[in-house]
Amino acid sequence: MQKTFLDIAVGVLRCENEICLSLRQKHQSHADHWEFPGGKVEAGESIEQALKREFIEELGVETDNWEPLIEIPWHYEKVSVRLHVYQSYDFDGTPHGKEGQLVRWFNQTELKALTFPEANQGILSALELGDRYAISGKFSDVEDFSAKLAKVLNDGIKLIQLRAKGLDEAEVVKLAQENIDAIHQAGAKLMLNGTPEMLGQTQADGIQLASNQLFAYDARPIAQDKLLGASTHNQEEVEQALKIGADFILLSPVLPTATHPDMEALGWDVFREMVKAIPVPVFALGGMKAERLNQGKQNGAQGIAAISEFWN
Numbered sequence: 001m002q003k004t005f006l007d008i009a010v011g012v013l014r015c016e017n018e019i020c021l022s023l024r025q026k027h028q029s030h031a032d033h034w035e036f037p038g039g040k041v042e043a044g045e046s047i048e049q050a051l052k053r054e055f056i057e058e059l060g061v062e063t064d065n066w067e068p069l070i071e072i073p074w075h076y077e078k079v080s081v082r083l084h085v086y087q088s089y090d091f092d093g094t095p096h097g098k099e100g101q102l103v104r105w106f107n108q109t110e111l112k113a114l115t116f117p118e119a120n121q122g123i124l125s126a127l128e129l130g131d132r133y134a135i136s137g138k139f140s141d142v143e144d145f146s147a148k149l150a151k152v153l154n155d156g157i158k159l160i161q162l163r164a165k166g167l168d169e170a171e172v173v174k175l176a177q178e179n180i181d182a183i184h185q186a187g188a189k190l191m192l193n194g195t196p197e198m199l200g201q202t203q204a205d206g207i208q209l210a211s212n213q214l215f216a217y218d219a220r221p222i223a224q225d226k227l228l229g230a231s232t233h234n235q236e237e238v239e240q241a242l243k244i245g246a247d248f249i250l251l252s253p254v255l256p257t258a259t260h261p262d263m264e265a266l267g268w269d270v271f272r273e274m275v276k277a278i279p280v281p282v283f284a285l286g287g288m289k290a291e292r293l294n295q296g297k298q299n300g301a302q303g304i305a306a307i308s309e310f311w312n
């Protein structure tokens with residue numbers, strides 16, 4: 001039976017590096033869990049109207065300029081919710097708990113140690129990941145790799161996947177270690193296209209599992225404080241990725257691509273419908289150009305991923 005979702009407007013209110021949270025109260029579901037303020041969207045209301053109303057009612061602040069961050073469908077035992085998560089830096093007044101709830105500002109690192117309702121994992125990932133994901137392409141030698149990487153970092157890209165099909169595992173590990181400081185100094189994160197064992201030998205931030213690796217696991221194969229990316233092409237792979245606790249998903253090919261000419265492109269309509277059912281950030285891959293970023297976001301993507309567009 002198709003379950004109906006309750007539409008919930010959820011607001012990530014930001015001030016410089018900090019985010020405003022409130023603590024759910026004893027009489028509520030998820031008591032003593034932190035949450036991003038918000039609540040049920042009333043009939044006839046837009047998400048933005050619901051957010052403005054909730055922030056006045058619950059926190060006593062006027063807010064404006066809400067921008068979509070991520071949409072999260074989630075089935076709790078007694079209720080199914082669709083969290084429409086928006087963010088804004090624009091508010092007037094000092095947020096305070098008008099309904100007796102504790103309200104506090106936290107920086108992004110502190111968020112990781114807090115207890116949230118389960119559905120919020122995808123919000124935390126969306127806040128952590130940027131909107132461009134660069135995948136390494138061809139390089140002639142180690143110097144060439146570092147030069148191409150420097151350009152990616154200089155372009156402000158914060159998420160990079162080391163994918164080097166011609167190298168063996170030890171060489172990939174070595175390449176990762178040689179470049180990790182430059183990546184971290186630029187405030188970026190490195191994903192290894194490889195195995196959990198390889199991750200353990202480096203200071204990389206996570207692994208990107210290829211679609212055919214996803215089925216080798218029954219549960220999350222790496223620690224919670226590392227990032228698990230999953231590469232997928234269809235519904236079955238997406239479900240497996242979620243089963244093993246992927247923090248984010250790459251879905252491809254969205255558009256026809258020269259690197260995989262044999263694969264039929266999903267197209268934006270199918271991509272958008274699939275993303276609607278996925279509770280973690282999804283990057284669009286396949287035929288992506290920088291100018292497609294907005295189109296990707298309008299179709300529900302966290303952002304776009306590409307090899308040739310970013311690595312040259």
Ligand SMILES: Nc1nc2c([nH]c(=O)n2[C@@H]2O[C@H](COP(=O)(O)OP(=O)(O)OP(=O)(O)O)[C@@H](O)[C@H]2O)c(=O)[nH]1
Pocket residue numbers: 008009010027028029030034035036037038039040079081083117118119120
């Ligand atoms: N505002 C907010 N709601 C969230 C978050 N995460 C999350 O799963 N939810 C869920 O979305 C619903 C929010 O609805 P609500 O805010 O109108 O409900 P409520 O406080 O009266 O709590 P209730 O669930 O006890 O009815 C709850 O089921 C809540 O657990 C979040 O970060 N912020």
